[in-house]
Amino acid sequence: MRILVVGGGGREHALVWKIGQSPKVEKIYCAPGNAGIGQIAECIDISAEDINGLLDFALQNNIDLTVVGPEVPLTLGIVDIFREKGLKVFGPTQKAAEIEGSKAFSKGLMSKYNIPTARYGVFADYKEAQGFIREIGVPCVVKADGLAAGKGVLICLTKEEAEAALEDILVGNKFGAAGRKVIIEEYLTGQEVSMLAFTDGKCVRPMVSAQDHKRIYDNDQGPNTGGMGAYSPAPVYTPEIHEIVLKDVLEATVQAMAQEGRPFQGVLYAGLMLTEKGPKVLEFNARFGDPETQVVLPRLKTDLVEIMEAVIAGNLDNINIEWLPEAALCVVMAAGGYPEKYEKGKVIKGLDEVPEGILVFHAGTKSANGSIVTNGGRVLGITALGKDITEAIEKAYQGIKHIQFEGAHYRRDIGAKALS
Ligand code: AMP
Ligand code: GLY
16 A cells, blocks of 8 residues: 655654554655654655645555644645545544534533533633633633644633733734634643544544643643653553543544534544543544654554554444553653744754664654754654553663754653652
């Protein structure tokens, strides 16, 4: 098979790496890819958001299966457009991807189908939003309705902060059209877990649990990022909690989407808060997580292409998905200054010295003049498997010691929460 993977981050490197292990695969292209992906696939200089460019490429190059990594092409309708031309594509349709693309839609769905989530209101009007904040009190959470590259969620500890957030989004148009409406939510506390599942629109096959580390600094300090590391499994996610999440969240949501005439095919990602009152959904994503994918796929034993084909064919119930018992851990190395302003083009040294068995997934990298240089905020994800989290931590941090680039920084406590 000839495969096209859309995207160019650490998630896509992990996808290309895993897809490449399938005996069914003869050639992999990745658009736009990165330097690491370029070592195992052919990178094509087409943006992940250039749907027509991707379509032309897929048609001209007889692509048998397209796998979409990021949310933006999904919400732009890449799956609908490819399908219309008879192309096989892994991911949800535009109407199904709205579960990530509009928080007002996903909250409405959860409320209609009793899927556990934080109490909320949706507002386009500043005064009404302000009134709701007075009613629910602080801390509260203010979210832009649409996609905001992970920056659209503001945790507000005081009424003043919440009003400033409303002002920024509704009046100042900080997130443009994505912020025409805001969602105001009750503030939840607990540990966060990401549960991803494959689904063909009827059958749900959960992956293994993972925990992301969103804050930039150790001990979850500082601003949110795209994710500074992850591990799998998350020990707080017990089999009892899993039963609830599988039934009341993942299966309930897939059924709800079908009932709404928006059957969901692909990967459904539930971001969960494990509260004292049980697991509650913080958000849904319509795709693989980044960096969760970098710890989940190394644990997958089953052929990923076979799973994806079954999802598309609607016979996922025929597939038995197997996972390695080992733990996996990924530490992200970021550019100096990230998540604020950072420079690109720093030469990355030591990639060849990383011991065998440690996976280096590239995110923001590119090849230039015979070297590999930084080309984004999150640069690399160093991933290791171990018999348990302790061993995975040891190995990943051993691996990272070999790599240097100017300004490089990373968290030293990835996985620490799993041990406490
Ligand atoms: P989201 O993009 O909706 O997952 O939000 C990003 C992050 O904001 C989450 O991973 C949580 O850390 C935090 N968050 C979102 N909603 C809430 C909530 N209702 N209560 C507490 N924290 C939240
Ligand atoms: N790790 C968070 C996300 O993929 O959205």
